[in-house]
Amino acid sequence: MSSWLLLAVEEGGEVARSVGDGGWWADTAGIMLVTPLIAFLAILAFGKRLKNQGGEIAVAALAINLVWATVLFVANMTGGVLDQTTFEIARIGSSLVFELGWVVDGLSIMMYFLVNLVGLLIFVYALGYMRGDVRVPWFFAAFSLFAGAMLILVGAPNLVQLIIGWEGVGLASYFLIGFYWDDLENVRAGNKAFMTNKVADVGLILGAVILGVTLGSFDFSTLSEAAAADSDALGAVAVAAGLLLFLGAMGKSAQFPFHIWLPDAMAGPTPVSALMHAATMVTAGIYLMARVFPLFEYLADGIRPWLVAIGALTLLAIGLLALVANDIKKVLAYSTVSQLGYMMTAVAAGGYTAGLFHLFTHAFFKALLFLGAGSVIHAVHSNDMSDMGGLRKHMPTTYWTFVAGSLALAGILPLAGFWSKDEILATLQFEGYTTFMWIAIAGAFVTAFYMARCVALTFHGRFKGHGAPHESPRVMTWPMIGLAIPSILFGLFNIPGVDWPGIGNFTEWLAVREVAMGDHHAEAIDFALAGIGLAAAIAGIVIGWLIYSKDRPRQEERDRFEIPVLYPLLRRKYYVDDVALGLVGATTGPVARFVDWTNTYVIDGIVNAVGGVTKLLGNLVYNGLDQLGVDGVFNGLSAAADSAGSALRKLQSGRVQQYASGFVAGALILVVLFVFVI
Amino acid sequence: MTVTDWVAEPVNWVFALVGLAVLLAGYRVVTTKNVVRAALFLVAALGGSAALFLLLSAEFVAWVLVLVYIGAVIVLFLFGIMITRAPTGFDEGLDTDNKLWPALLSLALFVTLAWASIDAFGANEILSTGDPTSTELIGESLLGRFVIPFEVVSFVLLAALIGGITIARRDPTPLEGEERLTV
Amino acid sequence: MIVNQFLVLAAALFAMGVYGLLVRRNFVLILLSIELMLNAVNINLIAFESMLSTPEAVGQVFAIFVITVAAAEVGIGLAIVLMIFRNRRSANVDELSLMRW
Numbered sequence: 001m002s003s004w005l006l007l008a009v010e011e012g013g014e015v016a017r018s019v020g021d022g023g024w025w026a027d028t029a030g031i032m033l034v035t036p037l038i039a040f041l042a043i044l045a046f047g048k049r050l051k052n053q054g055g056e057i058a059v060a061a062l063a064i065n066l067v068w069a070t071v072l073f074v075a076n077m078t079g080g081v082l083d084q085t086t087f088e089i090a091r092i093g094s095s096l097v098f099e100l101g102w103v104v105d106g107l108s109i110m111m112y113f114l115v116n117l118v119g120l121l122i123f124v125y126a127l128g129y130m131r132g133d134v135r136v137p138w139f140f141a142a143f144s145l146f147a148g149a150m151l152i153l154v155g156a157p158n159l160v161q162l163i164i165g166w167e168g169v170g171l172a173s174y175f176l177i178g179f180y181w182d183d184l185e186n187v188r189a190g191n192k193a194f195m196t197n198k199v200a201d202v203g204l205i206l207g208a209v210i211l212g213v214t215l216g217s218f219d220f221s222t223l224s225e226a227a228a229a230d231s232d233a234l235g236a237v238a239v240a241a242g243l244l245l246f247l248g249a250m251g252k253s254a255q256f257p258f259h260i261w262l263p264d265a266m267a268g269p270t271p272v273s274a275l276m277h278a279a280t281m282v283t284a285g286i287y288l289m290a291r292v293f294p295l296f297e298y299l300a301d302g303i304r305p306w307l308v309a310i311g312a313l314t315l316l317a318i319g320l321l322a323l324v325a326n327d328i329k330k331v332l333a334y335s336t337v338s339q340l341g342y343m344m345t346a347v348a349a350g351g352y353t354a355g356l357f358h359l360f361t362h363a364f365f366k367a368l369l370f371l372g373a374g375s376v377i378h379a380v381h382s383n384d385m386s387d388m389g390g391l392r393k394h395m396p397t398t399y400w401t402f403v404a405g406s407l408a409l410a411g412i413l414p415l416a417g418f419w420s421k422d423e424i425l426a427t428l429q430f431e432g433y434t435t436f437m438w439i440a441i442a443g444a445f446v447t448a449f450y451m452a453r454c455v456a457l458t459f460h461g462r463f464k465g466h467g468a469p470h471e472s473p474r475v476m477t478w479p480m481i482g483l484a485i486p487s488i489l490f491g492l493f494n495i496p497g498v499d500w501p502g503i504g505n506f507t508e509w510l511a512v513r514e515v516a517m518g519d520h521h522a523e524a525i526d527f528a529l530a531g532i533g534l535a536a537a538i539a540g541i542v543i544g545w546l547i548y549s550k551d552r553p554r555q556e557e558r559d560r561f562e563i564p565v566l567y568p569l570l571r572r573k574y575y576v577d578d579v580a581l582g583l584v585g586a587t588t589g590p591v592a593r594f595v596d597w598t599n600t601y602v603i604d605g606i607v608n609a610v611g612g613v614t615k616l617l618g619n620l621v622y623n624g625l626d627q628l629g630v631d632g633v634f635n636g637l638s639a640a641a642d643s644a645g646s647a648l649r650k651l652q653s654g655r656v657q658q659y660a661s662g663f664v665a666g667a668l669i670l671v672v673l674f675v676f677v678i
Numbered sequence: 679m680t681v682t683d684w685v686a687e688p689v690n691w692v693f694a695l696v697g698l699a700v701l702l703a704g705y706r707v708v709t710t711k712n713v714v715r716a717a718l719f720l721v722a723a724l725g726g727s728a729a730l731f732l733l734l735s736a737e738f739v740a741w742v743l744v745l746v747y748i749g750a751v752i753v754l755f756l757f758g759i760m761i762t763r764a765p766t767g768f769d770e771g772l773d774t775d776n777k778l779w780p781a782l783l784s785l786a787l788f789v790t791l792a793w794a795s796i797d798a799f800g801a802n803e804i805l806s807t808g809d810p811t812s813t814e815l816i817g818e819s820l821l822g823r824f825v826i827p828f829e830v831v832s833f834v835l836l837a838a839l840i841g842g843i844t845i846a847r848r849d850p851t852p853l854e855g856e857e858r859l860t861v
Numbered sequence: 862m863i864v865n866q867f868l869v870l871a872a873a874l875f876a877m878g879v880y881g882l883l884v885r886r887n888f889v890l891i892l893l894s895i896e897l898m899l900n901a902v903n904i905n906l907i908a909f910e911s912m913l914s915t916p917e918a919v920g921q922v923f924a925i926f927v928i929t930v931a932a933a934e935v936g937i938g939l940a941i942v943l944m945i946f947r948n949r950r951s952a953n954v955d956e957l958s959l960m961r962w
Contacts, residue, residue: 652960652961653958653961654957654958654959654960654961655954655955655957655958655961656954656957657774657882657883657884657891657954660882660883661779661780661783661883664783664787664879664883665783668783668786668787668790671790671794672790675790675794675797676793676794684862684863687862689862690862690866693862693866697866697870700870700874701870701873701874701877704873704874704877704878704897705877707877707881707893707894707897708877708878708880708881708884708885708894708897713887713889713890716890716893717893720893720896720897723874723897723900724896724900727900727903727904730867730870730904730907731903731904731907733862734867734907734908734910734911735911736907736910736911736921736924738921738925739903739907739921739924739925739928742925742928743903743928746928746929746932747896747900747928747931747932750932751896751931751932751935754935754936754939755889755892755893755935755939757939758889758892758939758942758943759889761943761946762887762888762889762942762943762946772885772886772887772890773884773885773886774883774884774885774886774955777884779883780879780880780883780884781880783879783880783883784876784877784879784880784883785876787872787875787876787879788872788873788875788876791868791869791872791875791876792868792869792872792873795864795865795868795869795872796865796869799863799864799865799868799912800865801863801865802863802864802865802912803862803863803864804862804863804864804908804911804912811910811918811921815917815918816918816921816922816925818917819917819918819919819922820922820925822917823917823919824917824922824926827926828926831926831929831930834929834930834933835929835932835933837933838932838933838934838936838937839933839936841937841940842936842937842939842940843940845937845940845941845943845944846939846940846943846944
């Protein structure tokens with residue numbers, strides 16, 4: 001644990017407030033990382049026997065965690081908490097040290113609070129959603145595993161632990177996407193997610209290794225200090241390392257063209273989609289970018305426009321795909337990717353607080369939207385919006401919370417999304433990325449449009465499905481209400497220029513970190529920009545509503561009408577999937593065939609040759625040396641002994657006369673000897 | 679002494695005659711195919727040796743030989759032959775097949791002994807018959823100088839007597855199922 | 862008379878006895894051959910006594926002993942033959958080869 005620097009809120013330069021070390025709560029915060037893993041093992045061991053099939057254990061673990069998270073969050077709000085606890089695990093040479101532990105600073109406290117609160121609400125929801133489903137203990141076990149891995153990731157003091165958590169959430173994601181593995185499509189979706197992530201993880205691992213070797217340490221604090229000190233050694237590898245790490249972030253946070261796995265990941269149960277693929281796991285990439293932010297801030301400046309461009313591309317292009325999706329979860333999935341594009345754009349442009357604030361608010365309303373979708377799916381037993389409609393009357397709680405989430409997502413004042421999106425636009429403008437700013441505004445329009453479409457198709461008009469849908473049980477609706485409140489209110493935590501007494505604001509909370517860094521934060525609301533953003537959103541809602549609230553019999557027809565040119569392109573999702581598949585097939589096919597040829601002819605040939613020679617030598621030794629030589633000697637010896645024995649045994653014939661003749665002969669010889677010779 | 683001198687003494691003619699008879703009898707003992715005839719040829723051989731003893735003035739021993747050997751031992755032999763139900767006719771399978779080696783051996787033995795004797799004693803003469811050795815002398819010797827061997831031999835006889843009886847005693851309790859041999 | 866005539870005669874008898882011992886199959890005939898050998902020994906002894914003329918007639922006494930022991934031995938020998946015949950119903954020496962390899 002090193003000494004702690006105070007930080008300053010930047011455009012102002014005054015010391016915000018004194019920072020404490022969180023006391024006992026921070027020292028024992030590691031318990032948050034461990035309880036979900038213990039829950040994982042406990043559920044596997046005896047979850048089956050419990051009334052809720054292990055769900056209680058999962059909920060309990062996160063509830064325990066939430067205590068710590070809340071205490072630390074409040075402490076950070078009121079006074080700032082900065083602490084780090086590590087345990088040395090291994091050491092290479094004398095300098096490269098591998099440590100595991102947990103960090104307690106503004107960023108990680110925010111993430112702890114987010115993961116545990118949203119996670120707890122979704123776990124409670126899942127108790128109701130998964131009731132009566134198959135393999136429920138395994139579901140909660142894998143879900144708890146995910147929670148633990150995510151906390152390990154966000155609490156990581158160094159890149160190694162981050163990678164451990166990263167891979168852990170990837171594993172849990174694979175398990176949970178392919179949860180209904182009875183259907184091969186779901187298995188394929190899980191494989192797709194895992195492999196896409198794995199390709200991107202190459203970048204992550206290479207980037208981490210480069211940084212670790214260059215700096216002699218994997219710690220984030222070392223990286224921040226080296227970057228702040230404008231280290232030359234770091235400068236040489238900064239671009240490469242930065243690009244590689246960004247590659248890793250692209251995979252996990254589904255930036256174009258690595259976005260292809262997220263829509264397919266909707267094959268998993270809806271709570272999984274809500275927690276992992278909306279609120280937390282996919283934000284790990286943004287989190288990584290935030291952790292290594294100084295690298296980009298000080299040293300890798302030149303590549304930032306490219307990163308912003310990728311974020312913007314993702315934002316708009318994938319947002320458009322949501323317009324033609326019929327599956328309600330797919331709409332939300334594309335929306336998630338689009339919002340991740342927003343976050344990535346912001347962080348890449350230098351808007352540390354902007355991007356993370358959007359992450360924070362997005363988690364709440366996107367999770368809410370997914371829970372609402374799950375509620376609808378549960379009632380209608382179908383994901384397709386063609387089977388829905390008019391559910392407003394049957395499911396009021398779901399309807400109103402869903403509307404709240406949609407408005408937040410669209411960015412309507414004064415809900416949370418408005419404030420976070422506005423912050424992003426302000427950052428883009430400030431950093432000079434004006435084009436991308438307009439793209440972001442267009443994206444806001446598209447977002448509002450597709451959400452209006454979604455709400456209209458799902459909840460308004462005539463019910464086109466089968467059966468009698470009814471509201472979901474309390475165990476599912478209360479978490480939705482629980483998420484709706486933050487979606488509405490949490491935006492107020494970061495009104496530019498507003499500093500709530502006693503607790504400060506989001507920027508200050510987030511700014512509690514070890515090394516100061518430059519981060520633009522608006523001092524006051526730019527009403528013009530905010531107005532444009534709001535206008536775009538309202539326009540989107542209005543137009544979307546007008547088009548889709550009318551009941552038309554066949555939805556595909558309508559879509560084709562309304563989106564004339566782009567429709568085929570959008571239906572095929574820009575052919576990205578096909579390109580990716582083709583690329584993979586084209587490259588891996590010949591490579592695999594070549595490797596196979598090498599293996600069969602070259603390697604096997606060598607092996608066979610060696611084997612043949614060995615066999616020959618062996619035969620030689622065996623037949624020549626052993627059989628003839630050694631065995632010959634021994635066989636000869638034993639044969640000699642045998643024949644000698646056979647001959648000599650005739651002396652003992654048992655016949656007395658033979659003994660007598662021997663007697664006489666012996667005596668005779670003796671007589672001759674003694675009398676004549678001697 | 680030369681051969682002519684030897685031949686001149688009449689004792690030697692008697693010796694030659696008796697000796698020849700003995701040799702012949704001895705030869706027939708070991709070669710005849712008839713068991714009973716073998717025993718009887720032995721009688722002849724023993725009788726001949728008794729005669730030789732007489733020639734050597736050993737009267738007592740000669741008559742002891744006749745009495746004990748011919749009188750008792752041979753009779754015993756004849757009894758043994760009868761009891762073992764040896765075929766009293768000519769038995770072709772009486773000798774082993776391989777006679778060469780024993781023949782050679784006995785020949786070698788004879789040559790060795792003869793050679794040793796001739797080598798050692800040359801042409802030593804023996805006193806002529808003269809007076810026969812008195813029985814009294816033998817008796818005194820037996821109970822004088824050789825009293826211990828005398829006693830020991832009597833023990834041997836006793837042991838042989840008892841042993842013979844014990845060995846040949848009929849088994850009082852025969853094994854189950856086995857009938858008593860009426861021998 | 863020379864000693865050697867008796868010695869050689871005895872040697873011949875002895876050799877014949879040995880031959881008979883080694884060749885004969887019937888146990889009784891083997892005993893017979895042994896008697897022949899013993900008789901040859903007796904001749905030897907008496908001849909030596911005659912040559913040496915010891916005061917106690919050692920040779921003759923010895924010969925008496927030999928005769929006596931021979932008689933005892935024949936008695937035992939025939940008892941054994943009897944036992945063998947009882948067990949095996951044959952006095953064939955060739956069959957008595959149990960104590961062999």
